[in-house]
Amino acid sequence: MITTRHRLAAAAVAAALTLTLAGCASGQTSDSAGASSSPTAEATATHNDADASFAQMMIVHHEGALEMADLAAETAQSPDVVALAERISAAQGPEIDLMTGWLEAWGEPGPDAMGHGGMDHGGMDMDGMDQAGAMAALEQLSGHEFDRRFLELMTAHHQGAIEMAESEIEHGTNPDALSLARTIIDAQTAEITEMANLMGQL
Known part of the structure; x- marks a missing residue:
């Protein structure tokens, strides 16, 4: 018992x-x-070709924005334009690192390996100019002329990024990539409005 x-x-x-x-x-x-919010934690989640392409293209797109923003931070006359340029650099630099981490974890090539290093894609066409042309034009300007042209070109650049992010939302599957796409749309739409207001003050 x-x-x-x-x-x-x-x-x-x-x-x-x-x-x-x-x-x-x-x-x-x-x-x-x-x-989990780190790239390595979510990077093993399902992703498709649209997610990989979004990361590859947006890295190059962000690198172009950083190049323009760094020049504006040194050259712009308006303190508000300088502050905007610094904020763009502060936001997009870490996003480049984030997307680079995704591609590595997914086993996908970076943009250089894909031949996208000098691409002219979407928003990289700014008022009929590619990245090199936009930089050359800005480097010849100073004062309020520089400020206005920078704002015009960065607005076109942001519009291209928004189009790329909208495509990711429509076709992508990776949760982190979709979240970043929404963040880009929200942040850069707000910055486009800010830049329009700044141009009205110049």
Whole structure:
């Protein structure tokens, strides 16, 4: 009789332990997924060609914006334009690092390996100029002329980024890439409005 009770008790403890461990494992998975924001955590999630292309193209696009913004931070006359340029650099630099991490984790080539280093894609065409042409034009200007032309070209550049992000939302599948696309749309739409207001003050 004692042996039977001991066996029943042991079985009950074993069953409870199994349920507890299962619950902990389930909780760990949920917590891990909910807290993951690093590129390596989500990079193993499903991605498709649209996600890879978005990251490859947007890296190059952001690099063009950084080049223009760094020049504006040094050259612009208006303190508001300088501040905007610095904010653009501060936001887009980390996004480049983020997308580079995704491509590495996905096993996808970077933009240089894909031949996108000097691409003329979407917003890289600014008022009929490619990145090199836009930089050459800006480098010849100073004062308010520089400020206005920078704002015009960066507005066109942002519009191109928004189009690329909208395409990612329509065709992509990776949750992190889709989230970044929405962030780009929101942030750069607000900056386009800000730049329009700044141009009205020059």
